[in-house]
Amino acid sequence: MTAFTKYVRWDTVVTVLLVAVFLAGAGTTGGFADTSNLSAALDDTAEIALIALPMTLLVVAGQVDLSVASMLGLSSALAGALWDAGWAFELIVPVCLLVGAAGGLLNGWLVTRIGLPSLAVTIGTLTLYRGLASVVLGDKAVADFPDAYAQWAAYTRTVPGTFVPYPVALFVVLAVITAVVLHCTGFGRSLFAIGAQEDAAYFAGVRVKRIKIALFAVSGLVASFAGIVYTLRYGSARADNGIGLELVVIASVLLGGVDFDGGKGTLGGAVAGVLLIGLLGNLLTLNDVSNEVQVIVTGLLLIASVLTPRVISAVSERRHLPDQI
Amino acid sequence: MTTTLDKPAPTRDGARSLVDTVFRAREISIGGALVLLILGTWIANPGFLDDQGIKDLLLNSSILVLLAVGQSVVVITRNIDLSVGSVTGLTAFACGHFVSGTDRSAFTVVLLGLGLGVVCGLVSGALVSFGRVPALVVTLGMLYVVQGVDHAWAHGEQINAVNVPDAVLALGTGSILGIPYLPLISAVVLVATGYFLRTYRSGRELYAIGSNPEAARLAGIPIRRRILAAYAFSGAVAGFAGALWLARFGTVVADATNGWELTVVSAVVVGGVAITGGTGAVWGAALGALLLTTIGSALVVLKVDSFWQQAITGVLLLAAITTDRIVQVRTTSALRKRSRR
DSSP states (O other), rough: OOHHHOOOHHHHHHHHHHHHHHHHHEEEEHHTTTTTHHHHHHHHHHHHHHHHHHHHHHTTOOOTTTHHHHHHHHHHHHHHHHHHTTOOOOHHHHHHHHHHHHHHHHHHHHHHTSSOOHHHHHHHHHHHHOOOOOOHHTTTOOOOOOOOHHHHHTSSSSSSTTTTTTTHHHHHHHHHHHHHHHHHHHHHHHHHHHHHHHHHHHHTOOOOOHHHHHHHHHHHHHHHHHHHHHHHHOOOOOOTTTHHHHHHHHHHHHHHHTTTSOOOOOHHHHHHHHHHHHHHHHHHHTTOOOOOHHHHHHHHHHHHHHHHHHHHHHHHHHHHHHHHH | OOSSOOOOOOOOOOHHHHHHHHHHHHHHHHHEEEEEHHHHHHHHHHGEEEEEEEEHHHHHHHHHHHHHHHHHHHTTTTTOTTTTTHHHHHHHHHHHHTTTTTTOOHHHHHHHHHHHHHHHHHHHHHHHTTTOOHHHHHHHHHHHHHHHHHHHTTTOOOOGGSSSHHHHHHHHHOOETTTEEEHHHHHOOOOHHHHHHHHHHHHHHOOOHHOOHHHHHTTTOOHHHHHHHHHHHHHHHOOOOHHHHHHHHOOOOOOTTTTTTHHHHHHHHTTTTTTSOOOOOOOHHHHHHHHHHHHHHHHTTTTHHHHHHHHHHHHHHHHHHHHHHHHHHHHHHHHHHHHOO
16 A cells, blocks of 8 residues: 555554553553463453454455354353253253354355345344344343353363463464464465455356355354353353444454455454453453443544554655655 | 446336336335235234324334434445444433433524534544545444443433423424324435435435445545535434434433444345445335334234344344345346346
8 A cells, every 4th residue: 555554564563552552551550460360351352252263254255244242142042041951061062053053154145145245134133143042041041050161161270381261272273273274275365355356256266155155154153152152151141141242353353454345454463453452451440440431442442443554654655755756 | 236326217118117116116115014014013903003003103213214314324325334323322311411400492402412413423424534444443433432431421320301301301202283293303304315315416426426436536526525424414313313312211321222323224224225335215214214113013012022022123134135135136137138128
């Protein structure tokens, strides 16, 4: 684009910001850099982080999935209802994952076969899945999940020798896999191609429809898995679990420099965006900053993240103008 | 992107009525669904359409209709305004705070709402049009900022109807010839906006921008100014809706309108305003809003288990946009065949 974006990529800026927030927190706030606090902070972002992975792929391919938080709720409600009905937990998890994948397939099918914009489709399924969640569980809350599993998601139990809780460890593995897929394979390149110019990608031999359906299916699957993590972490299955989370996930991904118009972005940037919002929230909470102000900070960060690169490049363009003439 | 901009000149043969029907199919199919829904519910429960029933239906839908009209003006330019719900909430609270315990008139409240809304709209609009940043990101950011300001300001406090002056409440409860003010106001805004979009040059230019921004720019349309104006309008409508919300309910809590942005966007999409810009009419969006509200009311009247209501709304939402899309594809191919002949 211009001088600024040629040398500095936005995902680098977000990563620098992340480090700055971490250092500032460690310097000013006692307890922030403690491993137990970091474990808690990371664990708190586990669901957002997990869902952000397929969301990044979708946004790179020019799509969006607003139904993820509803799928999280549906999966949580289903887990609760089945547990209530006396199912074994080992059986509940695959059933929930299957439902998630099926929900994702429905999104993908409506987007590719009927040709509807994903924003419109997933607003519809956002309502549908949340509605199904309340059909499945009503306004009950199921809480008595087996200790062994609840422990698995708790921030107090970490991978031995580290301060990383298990859901986060799993996220790290999945993030590495996703990064490799997105940035080092032909499949990843085809996602960028679809996002940049769908028709061109199609004529270049990319199986656009099949890929899109697969992406939505994975998104649903991961969202339902996040629903299980959420349920275990809070020890409570409810139909309204995670309401509004979709906007936080999308905000994190966009903050990480993934272009909503598709075709641009890196997974590293998206992960940095997730961590930045998570760590900043934790830091502000430790400093007794109210939740309302945190919401404002998230909003301002989001606006700044899209505005700053453009302002800087506009300024540097103006400065370089005389040379060019 | 297909557009309805280039309507063929009317001819004298039968083709005209066909083309006309075809181009109006979107609004017709939504209107048909609405009529069917109302009739079906009425047959099942005649109480649905008695005086009070009709009044409730009109009152419940009028604020959503207003917001849908404002939103569609933005969506037509291939942008989106996710901040409308929170702007409505903020203005409702601000207006309530302003009049609480005073005897200020309804006029000043509406003026305050409009002013606040315009300011919010101008901020989003300026960022989108002059900052050239994606509308979804900016208005998502605005959503958070406005919501945060609203919650931080309200801080668990709420506006109570007893403190709101009667003159303001009268705006929400009063009526002319048995028709409440609120739906009348929505209808006036709807007709004025629809007339403007259809008739005025600057209104048509909004369609041109949404249909193809680059072509619109080359054609000399002041894109930035138009988009800024569209956001200012959407903000003004949201602010107005906030003032009306206060007038109708009297009681305002900070999170009263959380999540509305998606309902408004659903109404617009169901009403046949393409999210990809350049197509659609505010009538459609208003019908979409009316349909969504009616579905909600009908499910209550039909005594559908409340746990099922949201799921059914979701299915109907998907059915509406799917049908709309299929009709659109069919008519496009029919038109292509016709022009080949």
